[in-house]
Amino acid sequence: MAKIPHRLYLTEEQMPTQWYNLRADMKEQHDPLLNPGTGKPMTEEELYPIFCKKLAHQELDSIDRYVDIPEPVQDMYKLYRPSPLCRAYNLEKALGTPAKIYYKFEGNNTSGSHKLNSAIAQAYYAKEQGLRGLTTETGAGQWGTALSEACSYYGLDLRVFMVKVSYEQKPYRKAVMQTFGANVTPSPSLTTEAGRRILEANPGTSGSLGCAISEAVEMATKTEGYRYVLGSVLNQVLLHQSIIGLESKKAMEMLDEYPDIVIGCAGGGSNLGGLISPFMQDKILGKADPRIIAVEPASCPSFTRGKYAYDFCDTGHVTPLARMYTLGNGFIPASNHAGGLRYHGMSPILSKLYHDGYMEATSVKQTDVFDAAVQFAKVETILPAPESSHAIRCAIDEALKCKESGEAKTILFGLTGTGYFDMAAYEAYLNHSMQNHVPTDEELQRGFDTLPVQPV
Numbered sequence: 001m002a003k004i005p006h007r008l009y010l011t012e013e014q015m016p017t018q019w020y021n022l023r024a025d026m027k028e029q030h031d032p033l034l035n036p037g038t039g040k041p042m043t044e045e046e047l048y049p050i051f052c053k054k055l056a057h058q059e060l061d062s063i064d065r066y067v068d069i070p071e072p073v074q075d076m077y078k079l080y081r082p083s084p085l086c087r088a089y090n091l092e093k094a095l096g097t098p099a100k101i102y103y104k105f106e107g108n109n110t111s112g113s114h115k116l117n118s119a120i121a122q123a124y125y126a127k128e129q130g131l132r133g134l135t136t137e138t139g140a141g142q143w144g145t146a147l148s149e150a151c152s153y154y155g156l157d158l159r160v161f162m163v164k165v166s167y168e169q170k171p172y173r174k175a176v177m178q179t180f181g182a183n184v185t186p187s188p189s190l191t192t193e194a195g196r197r198i199l200e201a202n203p204g205t206s207g208s209l210g211c212a213i214s215e216a217v218e219m220a221t222k223t224e225g226y227r228y229v230l231g232s233v234l235n236q237v238l239l240h241q242s243i244i245g246l247e248s249k250k251a252m253e254m255l256d257e258y259p260d261i262v263i264g265c266a267g268g269g270s271n272l273g274g275l276i277s278p279f280m281q282d283k284i285l286g287k288a289d290p291r292i293i294a295v296e297p298a299s300c301p302s303f304t305r306g307k308y309a310y311d312f313c314d315t316g317h318v319t320p321l322a323r324m325y326t327l328g329n330g331f332i333p334a335s336n337h338a339g340g341l342r343y344h345g346m347s348p349i350l351s352k353l354y355h356d357g358y359m360e361a362t363s364v365k366q367t368d369v370f371d372a373a374v375q376f377a378k379v380e381t382i383l384p385a386p387e388s389s390h391a392i393r394c395a396i397d398e399a400l401k402c403k404e405s406g407e408a409k410t411i412l413f414g415l416t417g418t419g420y421f422d423m424a425a426y427e428a429y430l431n432h433s434m435q436n437h438v439p440t441d442e443e444l445q446r447g448f449d450t451l452p453v454q455p456v
């Protein structure tokens, strides 16, 4: 067979025209979203004030295995997709490993991450429903940027609540969002009741995704013609992100390859859920048995040290309850944590799969993550996002294990984005001022104390 290329791009004709809904193949479903007022499962209609109708439907759909990607969404995908499946020849050589390392690179768009895959879909459905605008939260800023691009493309207004610490540390992210016409507010803010309540209880707070979600949901439900959108965690987002896995699997098939190990970083679980979806399908159906590994920061360890419990998706308790691996909705990661992936909870789909033993999880310290980021950047010439570098760390570690054992395993990991807006973190790493923070059990307990009473 001819040598495998460094970068394999599908043609536009080979791109998927349907998303894949992993829930249709899961042996057991995750526990339902609950209405915190009644304790009963949320119905599709109850979601309409928060999400637009098509997305509310997708959120609860465990039946339709494949969902058509609307043509206008496919058209916008073609502005930056298909994304390349890359063979990390240089990294393999530098490591001296017999392993074959592949990565799917999602950073080739202005938002610099995979988030655009879902932002386009969500903005499109909102426009189709005739809505005026959307509200959302953003942490590191990639989601806000992606959604700004999508809203500007479809002619929708956008209000972004940006976690205060990121707003201050990443002024240029804010400027990019504003360039695309978004209105950006640091969170917690005085513009919402939830924000005022959080500030009163905790005046010096640097904010969290949980706080920003409360503000964005409140703003959406109180503003005529607006809905709320979220860039991770939700089932609908994993559905849209399945394009990552579908393209990867097709490209690997063309190369006559199949991964022994699939690795992704895990914040709320959207890139990981998307990347693994067709491989997890094979695993559930007994067609293949790849190892699937979620990588999270040691300072925000939802899978590895969290509880599998019903929790609010936000700090102000305005969202439904989801059963997931969680550190508690009041959990706020250490302020010196620079690597993203700071959400307190985890996708209910992935939580269920992890709970049932279909996948593994591991946590890594941030200086080890940046060691991997710099090593990767030097040989592969892509400056990775800190989030993505969690997956790189794990891929390198697995490749080094292959070097020990002499096994030539095939490793696939998700390179979710680029790190151009994270240079303060890179600088802290390079001048050795970066510190690791691993929360003590007592610190984690403070988060668990904010879990709601569990339904019986």
Ligand SMILES: *Cc1c(COP(=O)(O)O)cnc(C)c1O
Pocket: 112, 113, 114, 115, 142, 143, 231, 232, 233, 265, 266, 267, 268, 269, 270, 271, 272, 341, 385, 387, 388, 416, 417, 418
């Ligand atoms: C948001 C983000 C992540 C983490 O989010 P998931 O929903 O867990 O995928 C990872 N990498 C990049 C570059 C991101 O922007």
